[in-house]
Each structure stands twice: as C-alpha cells, then as structure tokens.
Amino acid sequence: MSGNDSGNDSQDPLEHEPAERSRPILFSHGDTDYLRLQKLANGPNELKRFLCLPRTGGREGPLVEVVVLEPDAHWKRLARLKDVAALGARLSHPAIPRTHGLFRHGDFRYLVTEYVSxxxxxxxxxxxxxxxxxxxxxxxxxxxxxxxxxxxxxxxxxxxxxxxxxxxxxxxxxxxxxxxxxxxxxxxxxxxxxxxxxxxxxxxxxxxxxxxxxxxxxxxxxxxxxxxxxxxxxxxxxxxxxxxxxxxxxxxxxxxxxxxxxxxxxxxxxxxxxxxxxxxxxxxxxxxxxxxxxxxxxxxxxxxxxxxxxxxxxxxxxxxxxxxxxxxxxxxxxxxxxxxxxxxxxxxxxxxEALAELLEARREAESGDGPIELVPSDENERRAGELHLAARD
Known part of the structure; x- marks a missing residue:
C-alpha cells in the first residue's frame, strides 16, 4: 500500500479534461493516468466512487474502482481511508479484491481497488x-x-x-x-x-x-x-x-x-x-x-x-x-x-454450475414482461464494466 504524493497540480481532477474528451482523466499517479469511465453509486459517508481504466504509456491495465476524498473532507474521513488502505495492503486472498493503493494528487486522495466484473x-x-x-x-x-x-x-x-x-x-x-x-x-x-x-x-x-x-x-x-x-x-x-x-x-x-x-x-x-x-x-x-x-x-x-x-x-x-x-x-x-x-x-x-444457473436466471428474468424494474444501480455498474471489457477484447 502506498500513500504517495503525485504532482502538485491543484486543479480539480473531477473537472480535468484531456484532449481525448470521451475518456477524461480522473487523476494521474506517476506515469499512469486513471481514465474515468463511469460514476458509480456513492460509498459510505457519500464518498464519490468511479469506474476507471488505468493507462500507462499507452497500455491499458485492468479496470479499477476509485474512491475520491475531496480536499475539504473532515480529517476523520482521511484517517478512515488510510485505515482501509492499510488493511487492504494486508489482504491477499483470491476471493477478496486487491487494494492497489491510496494515492494523492494535488489536495485530493484516491483509494484504488480491483474492479470485480x-x-x-x-x-x-x-x-x-x-x-x-x-x-x-x-x-x-x-x-x-x-x-x-x-x-x-x-x-x-x-x-x-x-x-x-x-x-x-x-x-x-x-x-x-x-x-x-x-x-x-x-x-x-x-x-x-x-x-x-x-x-x-x-x-x-x-x-x-x-x-x-x-x-x-x-x-x-x-x-x-x-x-x-x-x-x-x-x-x-x-x-x-x-x-x-x-x-x-x-x-x-x-x-x-x-x-x-x-x-x-x-x-x-x-x-x-x-x-x-x-x-x-x-x-x-x-x-x-x-x-x-x-x-x-x-x-x-x-x-x-x-x-x-x-x-x-x-x-x-x-x-x-x-x-x-x-x-x-x-x-x-x-x-x-x-x-x-x-x-x-x-x-x-x-x-x-453456479455461473450457469445464475446466467440462466438472468436470461429468464430478462425475457419476462413483468412490471418489475430489472436493472437497479449495482447491475448498471457491473454491466458498465462488462461493456468496457468487451470493447477492449
């Protein structure tokens, strides 16, 4: 886990727009740009979350989720984010998403974790x-x-x-x-x-x-x-x-x-x-x-x-x-x-067998004509990642 600083740019990275306007950069760390693909539902205490694509020297890495802590956040929120990052650095299990680090860009902090499709x-x-x-x-x-x-x-x-x-x-x-x-x-x-x-x-x-x-x-x-x-x-x-x-x-x-x-x-x-x-x-x-x-x-x-x-x-x-x-x-x-x-x-x-049963349940649900809304926010978020992964493949 890292609590590294990355540059001294004080510009709000949530508003930063590179030349490639379809994929704005959420923030950069070292030689890696984190391209903002989609806003996700807010996390605990209404912390902002984004689905991002890391790009280093023109090469794209696996998708990640990024939690953003803004400069005016209470110090306890920063302390908590550091606690989450420190614990994440110790977690190494195939059933637990990897924590990549807690990074600083300007006055913003970014907790980067593995995206689970x-x-x-x-x-x-x-x-x-x-x-x-x-x-x-x-x-x-x-x-x-x-x-x-x-x-x-x-x-x-x-x-x-x-x-x-x-x-x-x-x-x-x-x-x-x-x-x-x-x-x-x-x-x-x-x-x-x-x-x-x-x-x-x-x-x-x-x-x-x-x-x-x-x-x-x-x-x-x-x-x-x-x-x-x-x-x-x-x-x-x-x-x-x-x-x-x-x-x-x-x-x-x-x-x-x-x-x-x-x-x-x-x-x-x-x-x-x-x-x-x-x-x-x-x-x-x-x-x-x-x-x-x-x-x-x-x-x-x-x-x-x-x-x-x-x-x-x-x-x-x-x-x-x-x-x-x-x-x-x-x-x-x-x-x-x-x-x-x-x-x-x-x-x-x-x-x-579990995946086959789950996909069959999804197919049956999608083929129905009932009045129930089929795509709540978490499914929208997961499918957004699937679409980006499919486009890359």
Whole structure:
C-alpha cells in the first residue's frame, strides 16, 4: 500500500479534461493516468466512487474502482481511508479484491481497488423475484461456502508478531457478495471493516457501519453476552442466505414487525448506548431495526423456511441465533457444514454450475414482461464494466 504524493497540480481532477474528451482523466499517479469511465453509486459517508481504466504509456491495465476524498473532507474521513488502505495492503486472498493503493494528487486522495466484473447476490435475488423462483439451495451452499472461506481468512489474520488483528468485515450483504464471470465468489468492499491495526482511528460508537438490514443484533443494541466479533459477520451471512433461499429479509417481515411493536418499554433495544445513526441509507432507522433484532424468534425463521430443506434449515437456525455464543464458533466451522451439504448433493456443484444457473436466471428474468424494474444501480455498474471489457477484447 502506498500513500504517495503525485504532482502538485491543484486543479480539480473531477473537472480535468484531456484532449481525448470521451475518456477524461480522473487523476494521474506517476506515469499512469486513471481514465474515468463511469460514476458509480456513492460509498459510505457519500464518498464519490468511479469506474476507471488505468493507462500507462499507452497500455491499458485492468479496470479499477476509485474512491475520491475531496480536499475539504473532515480529517476523520482521511484517517478512515488510510485505515482501509492499510488493511487492504494486508489482504491477499483470491476471493477478496486487491487494494492497489491510496494515492494523492494535488489536495485530493484516491483509494484504488480491483474492479470485480460479475453479478451481485442482490441482482441474483432480483432475478428470482422477477421470474418468481429463487436460485437453488445448491447455489447458496456454494456461494456461502466460498464466502465463509474468505471470512475465515479475514477473521484469522495476524500482524507480523502473529497477534490477531480482529478483522471484521461488517458489510456482509447481497451487494458485497459477487459471482464473477468465471463462477468464483468475491467478498468485496472493506470500507466498513474493523481491525486492531496499530494507529487505527477508533470507530465511533454512535454510527453503525455497513447495511443495517444485515447487521447482527449485538451490533444494533447493547445486549448481555453480545460481544461483537467474527460471529457477527456470520449472522450477517445467515441473513443473506435466508433472503436468497426464501426471498424474504428477516427484519423486514410482517411477523417480526408485529413482534417488535409488541415489545414492552425498556426492552434491550431501548436501553441506549448503542449506535443511533447509520452511515448508509436504509428504509428505516437504527432504533427500529434494533427493535426488530430484539424481537425476532426462532419460530419466525422457521416460518420463512417452511419450503426449505432440512440441511439448510439446520444451518440457518444455527447462524441466526440472537446470542453469538449459540452460533457457529467460526467461519471455518460453517464452511465445513456447507461443504458437507454440497458433498451430499450426489452431483458436482461448483463455480461452473453456479455461473450457469445464475446466467440462466438472468436470461429468464430478462425475457419476462413483468412490471418489475430489472436493472437497479449495482447491475448498471457491473454491466458498465462488462461493456468496457468487451470493447477492449
């Protein structure tokens, strides 16, 4: 990872236009120009993100995503971006996008990471909604197993003295789990991650990082024996698996909403002391989500899983326990169960089969004539990258 300076140009790079106007330069570092291809949805705290094409001496490199920190940004945002870059420099796993560096150009800072071309689980679920049929349990066993493998690596990361870094992703959700076009699964976006790296800026206790829809209960409100650790990421993965398998999000169901409304005053979610703001927009408040996290019961999960196989029900019930001590102890233990389920299928199911199923779901969804909007923003972003890649080929 590098925090290098690159020139002293004070001109706003977001307005810089080279002679090749169809591909403006977002910024330059050394002899590499980063050509701006498309504006992406803003990241946490509304940080600007762009899809860019690096070009060095006339040669184009792999596509990248660039987060831009502007000169007037609060110093805590810069500290956080440095923390993300420092952690990214330590991450080396095939299922985690590579961090290229944090660079400076004039008074702007740029975090450059690998661009992942593929289909997010958010879009996979959207295909299921449009065609009124979810992807198979085999697909979810495979994707969750690959995600658990990446989480196991992250959770057990150590420093040079072999001291645990306590890394938590804190953003395990359908947007950040992406199936590439070779069928490999990627765990993306470490902008909300926590670690114990030396010099790290402490996380504010009043702001919840990541999507609150997929946050574990102990992250939403203070609770006895509710330590926030690796098992919190596993709960989030369980919520993703439940939504992909049933088409419903636990905290958003009518049953859980009703149970939350019936909680008496003074329930755990009302005690205060936890986060009351979310750094990402949601359909409700952190307080309301905390009430739902305090109200759901195993029978709510069982009701959602009435058409789910016994092996999937067993795994989800163990993942979605309110107390962390009752969940899987580690991502490795979860992966072992998921791999056993894949082995019990009696047929191979891996990257090739997952990609084939996903592409077939997309074809079926696109061929329908329903009123549902098919292309949300994250699919637009992924397809923009695909088009640029195809044009280069």
């Amino acid at each position: 593929g289909i997010s689980l958010n879009m996979a679920g959207h295909y299921g909604c449009v065609r009124q049929r979810n992807l198979s349990e085999a697909f979810m066993f495979y994707v969750a197993s690959e995600a658990a493998g990446a989480l196991s690596y992250v959770h057990t990361l150590t420093d040079e003295a072999r001291r645990p870094l306590g890394v938590l992703h804190r953003g395990v959700d359908p947007y950040n789990l992406i199936v590439r076009h070779d069928g490999a699964v990627m765990l993306a976006n470490f902008m909300s991650a926590f670690s114990r790296l030396a010099g790290r800026e402490p996380t504010s206790t009043c702001v919840l990082r990541g999507e609150i829809d997929f946050a574990a209960p102990e992250r939403l409100y203070p609770m006895a024996d509710g330590v926030v650790d690796a098992r919190s990421d596993l709960f989030s993965l369980g919520l993703v698996m439940l939504e992909m398998t049933t088409g419903q999000q636990l905290y958003g169901t009518d049953q859980v909403e009703q149970a939350a409304a019936e909680l008496p005053p003074g329930h755990p979610g009302d005690e205060g002391g936890g986060p009351w703001l979310s750094e990402q927009r949601s359909w409700t408040t952190v307080e309301e989500m905390a009430r739902r996290a305090a109200a759901f019961r195993p029978e709510h999960i069982e009701h959602l899983m009435r058409d789910v196989s016994a092996p999937m029900r067993r795994i989800l019930h163990k993942l979605l326990r309110r107390l962390p001590s009752e969940r899987y102890p580690s991502a490795a233990a979860l992966k072992a169960d998921l791999d056993a389920c894949l082995g019990a299928l009696g047929r191979p199911y891996g990257a090739r």
